[in-house]
Amino acid sequence: xxxxxxxxxxxxxxxxxxxxxxxxxxxxxxxxxxxxxxxxxxxxxxxxxxxxxxxxxxxxxxxxxxxxxxxxxxxxxxxxxxxxxxxxxxxxxxxxxxxxxxxxxxxxxxxxxxxxxxxxxxxxxxxxxxxxxxxxxxxxxxxxxxxxxxxxxxxxxxxxxxxxxxxxxxxxxxxxxxxxxxxxxxxxxxxxxxxxxxxxxxxxxxxxxxxxxxxxxxxxxxxxxxxxxxxxxxxxxxxxxxxxxxxxxxxxxxxxxxxxxxxxxxxxxxxxxxxxxxxxxxxxxxxxxxxxxxxxxxxxxxxxxxxxxxxxxxxxxxxxxxxxxxxxxxxxxxxxxxxxxx
Amino acid sequence: xxxxxxxxxxxxxxxxxxxxxxxxxxxxxxxxxxxxxxxxxxxxxxxxxxxxxxxxxxxxxxxxxxxxxxxxxxxxxxxxxxxxxxxxxxxxxxxxxxxxxxxxxxxxxxxxxxxxxxxxxxxxxxxxxxxxxxxxxxxxxxxxxxxxxxxxxxxxxxxxxxxxxxxxxxxxxxxxxxxxxxxxxxxxxxxxxxxxxxxxxxxxxxxxxxxxxxxxxxxxxxxxxxxxxxxxxxxxxxxxxxxxxxxxxxxxxxxxxxxxxxxxxxxxxxxxxxxxxxxxxxxxxxxxxxxxxxxxxxxxxxxxxxxxxxxxxxxxxxxxxxxxxxxxxxxxxxxxxxxxxx
Numbered sequence: 001x002x003x004x005x006x007x008x009x010x011x012x013x014x015x016x017x018x019x020x021x022x023x024x025x026x027x028x029x030x031x032x033x034x035x036x037x038x039x040x041x042x043x044x045x046x047x048x049x050x051x052x053x054x055x056x057x058x059x060x061x062x063x064x065x066x067x068x069x070x071x072x073x074x075x076x077x078x079x080x081x082x083x084x085x086x087x088x089x090x091x092x093x094x095x096x097x098x099x100x101x102x103x104x105x106x107x108x109x110x111x112x113x114x115x116x117x118x119x120x121x122x123x124x125x126x127x128x129x130x131x132x133x134x135x136x137x138x139x140x141x142x143x144x145x146x147x148x149x150x151x152x153x154x155x156x157x158x159x160x161x162x163x164x165x166x167x168x169x170x171x172x173x174x175x176x177x178x179x180x181x182x183x184x185x186x187x188x189x190x191x192x193x194x195x196x197x198x199x200x201x202x203x204x205x206x207x208x209x210x211x212x213x214x215x216x217x218x219x220x221x222x223x224x225x226x227x228x229x230x231x232x233x234x235x236x237x238x239x240x241x242x243x244x245x246x247x248x249x250x251x252x253x254x255x256x257x258x259x260x261x262x263x264x265x266x267x268x269x270x271x272x273x274x275x276x277x278x279x280x281x282x283x284x285x286x287x288x289x290x291x292x293x294x295x296x297x298x299x300x301x302x303x304x305x306x307x308x309x310x311x312x313x314x315x316x317x318x319x320x321x322x323x324x325x326x327x328x329x330x331x332x333x334x335x336x337x338x339x340x341x342x
Numbered sequence: 343x344x345x346x347x348x349x350x351x352x353x354x355x356x357x358x359x360x361x362x363x364x365x366x367x368x369x370x371x372x373x374x375x376x377x378x379x380x381x382x383x384x385x386x387x388x389x390x391x392x393x394x395x396x397x398x399x400x401x402x403x404x405x406x407x408x409x410x411x412x413x414x415x416x417x418x419x420x421x422x423x424x425x426x427x428x429x430x431x432x433x434x435x436x437x438x439x440x441x442x443x444x445x446x447x448x449x450x451x452x453x454x455x456x457x458x459x460x461x462x463x464x465x466x467x468x469x470x471x472x473x474x475x476x477x478x479x480x481x482x483x484x485x486x487x488x489x490x491x492x493x494x495x496x497x498x499x500x501x502x503x504x505x506x507x508x509x510x511x512x513x514x515x516x517x518x519x520x521x522x523x524x525x526x527x528x529x530x531x532x533x534x535x536x537x538x539x540x541x542x543x544x545x546x547x548x549x550x551x552x553x554x555x556x557x558x559x560x561x562x563x564x565x566x567x568x569x570x571x572x573x574x575x576x577x578x579x580x581x582x583x584x585x586x587x588x589x590x591x592x593x594x595x596x597x598x599x600x601x602x603x604x605x606x607x608x609x610x611x612x613x614x615x616x617x618x619x620x621x622x623x624x625x626x627x628x629x630x631x632x633x634x635x636x637x638x639x640x641x642x643x644x645x646x647x648x649x650x651x652x653x654x655x656x657x658x659x660x661x662x663x664x665x666x667x668x669x670x671x672x673x674x675x676x677x678x679x680x681x682x683x684x
Contacts, residue, residue, distance in 0.1 A: 166570055167557035171549040173574065174516065177542040183525040200519040204546060207513040212635055215509035228508055232515065290632075293554055 002193070003242040004086040004093070007058055010034045013118045015089075021262065024104035028095070031118050032087035033057070033080045036064055037072035039123060047077045048119060048131045050111065050140040052322075053251050054243050056087050060134065062323035069337035075129065080115045082106075082136065084250030091188070091246035101188020103250055108136075108258040112143045116151075130340060131279075132156035134321040135292065136251065139164070139258045142274075142300075146263040149278040156336045158284035158312070159321035160292050162260040162300045163270055168291045169256050174204045176252050179245050194245050201248065202236035209236075211288035211317035219315070223324070260300075274303035281307035282339040284332055286320035310335055344535070345584040346428040346435070349400055352376045355460045357431075363604065366446035370437070373460050374429035375399070375422045378406055379414035381465060389419045390461060390473045392453070392482040394664075395593050396585050398429050402476065404665035411679035417471065422457045424448075424478065426592030433530070433588035443530020445592055450478075450600040454485045458493075473621075474498035474678060476663040477634065478593065481506070481600045484616075484642075488605040491620040498678045500626035500654070501663035502634050504602040504642045505612055510633045511598050516546045518594050521587050536587050543590065544578035551578075553630035553659035561657070565666070602642075616645035623649035624681040626674055628662035652677055 015029040034057045039046065047070060051057060057079035064070045070077055081088040083106045091103035098104065119125045131144040131152050138160025145155040146162070161168070179185055182197025210219075220231035240248070260266075263273035283301040285294035294311050301309040312320045312331050320328040357371040376399045381388065389412060393399060399421035406412045412419055423430040425448045433445035440446065461467045473486040473494050480502020487497040488504070503510070521527055524539025552561075562573035582590070602608075605615035625643040627636035636653050643651040654662045654673050662670040 165554070165558060166560065167549065167554040169570070170545070170557060170574070174520075174542070174546040174549055177545050178516075178520065178523065181520065181523045181538050181542045196523050200516070200523045200542075203512070203519050204516040207509065207516055208549075212507070212509040212633075212638075215512060216507060216638070218508070228511070232512070291554075296554075296558070 002086065002092065002244050004056075004244070007056060007087060010057060010081070010087060013122050015114055015117060018110070018114060020104055020110050021107040022105045026089060026098055026104055029083070029089040029114070031080060031114055033078055033118060036077040036079070037075050039076040039125070043123070043125050044127055044129065045075050046119070046125050046128045047075045048115065048128050048144065049077055049079045050115060050133045050137045051079070051081050051085055052133065052135040052137045053255055054085070054240070054248060056081055056085055060137070062329065063333065069333045069340055078119065078123075080118065082111045082140065082251065082254070083114065084247055084254060086244055086247045090244070091250055092244040100190070100246055103246060105257070106250065106254050107262060108139050108143045108254060109147065109262045111254070112140055112147055115140070115144070116148060126151065128152050130154040130156060130336070132158075132336060133160070134158050135160045135318065136255055136258070138292070139255070142260055143263070145277045145279040145281070146260055146273045149276055152279045154281070154339050154342070155277070155279040156282045156284065156339055158332050159286045159289055159318055161296050162274060164256055164258045165293070165296050171208055171291050172252050172256050175201055176249055178204050179249060185245060188246050188249070190245070193241070195241065198240050198243070198245055198248070199237045202240040203232060205240070206232055206236045208290050209317060210319045211290060211315050213288065213315040214317060217315065271303055274300055275305070277304045280339060280342055282335050283307055283309050284312055284321075284335055286312045286316065286318060288315050289318045289320065292318060344428065344434065344586050346398075346586070349398060349429060352399060352423070352429060355464050357456055357459060360452070360456060362446055362452050363449040364447045368431060368440055368446055371425070371431040371456070373422060373425075373456055375420055375460060378419040378421070379417050381418040381467070385465070385467050386469055386471065387417050388461070388467050388470045389417045390457065390470050390486065391419055391421045392457060392475045392479045393421070393423050393427055394475065394477040394479045395597055396427070396582070396590060398423055398427055402479070404671065405675065411675045411682055412474075420461065420465075422460060424453045424482065424593065424596070425456065426589055426596060428586055428589045432586070433592055434586040442532070442588055445588060447599070448592065448596050449604060450481050450485045450596060451489065451604045453596070454482055454489055457482070457486070458490060468493065470494050472496040472498060472678070472682060474500070475502070476500050477502045477660065478597050478600070480634070481597070484602055485605070487619045487621040487623070488602055488615045491618055494621045496623070496681050496684070497619070497621040498624045498626065498681055500674050501628045501631055501660055503638050504616060506598055506600045507635070507638050513550055513633050514594050514598050517543055518591055520546050521591060527587060530588050530591070532587070535583070537583065540582050540585070540587055540590070541579045544582040545574060547582070548574055548578045550632050551659060552661045553632060553657050555630065555657040556659060559657065613645055616642055617647070619646045622681060622684055624677050625649055625651050626654055626663075626677055628654045628658065628660060630657050631660045631662065634660060
């Protein structure tokens with residue numbers, strides 16, 4: 001049983017027919033989003049918050065609350081689910097012919113263009129105070145700031161690069177192939193989730209999602225897991241078994257092909273795209289992240305004028321940004337607060 | 343077609359019935375080994391060189407040659423294939439009932455005890471000038487020095503820990519499950535290799551075997567591969583498709599359970615086992631190794647009296663030790679030479 005059926009606290013925005021970067025037209029596409037707070041009269045208190053790999057808006061809500069940087073009493077926060085995530089148009093919820101294994105490839109820029117339509121066409125918003133997000137949400141954040149430099153006033157991507165590195169691509173090859181190796185996947189046309197493949201994906205992910213010292217220090221014991229195997233099954237397998245296999249594959253493709261060089265007018269030139277960003281930037285990598293490396297993010301941040309690069313310290317690896325460890329969450333929250341106060 | 347059939351430059355030592363640590367008796371077990379050079383009259387010019395994960399003695403021969411540290415004109419070098427590697431007793435070459443999915447679990451200590459019998463019973467050797475090895479070969483090296491402290495005069499493990507860390511165990515869970523997810527594996531009782539699963543294993547391994555900066559710098563282009571995909575298929579898939587799936591699983595189990603605390607008389611006490619080592623030690627981790635971390639190896643080296651800890655610098659990750667990059671190989675060779683001259 002996937003988790004999507006149990007989530008019903010969101011709205012749908014009808015995108016109509018979307019011509020995707022790869023050439024396909026996704027007909028009858030929809031974006032699932034959830035808002036927090038109230039849009040003020042000047043429509044200038046807007047925060048856009050896209051989702052991460054495998055996650056929905058529910059998974060990001062730990063960052064939102066009264067007294068936090070993302071405060072719904074001050075801001076109008078729009079959480080937008082990326083295409084393929086199971087709530088927005090996705091392999092699991094599209095009608096034929098775009099369903100299951102025939103859901104088309106979506107780029108990060110496709111996502112951002114669709115999100116821009118929601119923000120402008122539906123809400124009539126012209127400026128955004130902040131775009132922020134974690135992991136693939138960070139990639140969308142970079143893409144928002146590059147594609148719409150006059151609209152995005154601030155950006156706070158955490159634990160994510162503007163463009164996917166080759167090593168990160170390779171890690172995702174393991175993620176994708178874990179599912180595709182399971183005969184039950186049936187090339188994407190299954191009636192029942194390919195559970196064996198998803199469990200293997202979970203064990204692939206377990207080695208990358210947190211750092212080596214996290215395991216050395218046995219920190220899973222601090223998080224309610226009784227043993228390493230309990231962490232692998234109870235956390236990792238449980239987490240991914242609530243997802244849809246084709247959604248996981250769709251988002252992995254998007255991630256693998258995330259490339260800031262796709263920004264309109266940049267013709268593949270990543271430096272040009274990044275140096276065109278006008279937003280005040282707070283860029284927050286995780287110190288021990290194994291696939292969105294701080295060193296990769298630092299190179300990108302250096303191309304954004306005035307960007308602040310601030311490393312989230314500690315051993316939680318990529319999970320520094322997922323709300324797993326309170327001090328990490330606080331660090332990110334405080335940095336975003338500082339950015340909003342600028 | 344696996345590679346084992348094409349290798350015939352080795353001898354077999356008949357171990358008879360081996361009672362394994364896990365309790366099973368492996369009946370009619372054999373060790374495959376190859377010697378280089380001549381055993382001198384005093385039998386004191388001996389080097390023992392065990393194999394690494396998935397490798398055979400052939401794969402280690404780049405370290406042996408006239409003028410090199412492992413010089414067959416000076417030393418009698420015994421390359422010993424670990425159990426489960428496809429040449430020594432393994433799932434692919436044992437008769438029933440120990441064949442295929444019923445090949446028993448072998449520990450690193452089991453391997454070392456079997457190797458000790460070859461060295462003492464067959465060759466009548468009482469002291470060993472050097473035990474050395476890469477990766478799982480390094481693990482066997484540590485185990486040799488701990489189990490037989492009065493026999494091993496020098497040790498040079500490179501790119502390997504004495505005991506497998508929890509993170510390394512998790513990485514290997516991905517390796518194992520890649521094969522086991524393929525229905526063609528049939529629980530280990532297959533007529534044809536589970537090729538799809540082995541290809542996925544290769545893509546899992548590709549992210550771990552070399553470092554993130556290796557990919558960032560696109561160093562595969564320097565090694566004769568035309569693209570990232572060519573490296574994944576032409577190198578990684580090609581490499582693992584020449585192996586037997588059950589052998590890969592058997593060795594992965596051995597690796598996952600490698601634990602210097604198993605040393606006789608140590609009752610699980612890893613510190614005791616390491617501090618009992620008397621060999622002069624040159625311990626050589628790779629600077630950017632992602633699973634046999636330099637920091638993990640440093641902790642272990644600190645427990646061995648007088649051990650020298652010398653990091654192989656560079657971006658080749660775990661592959662610093664596999665003969666892939668000439669400067670790394672030279673660095674290791676020179677360090678071993680220095681140790682032999684002591």
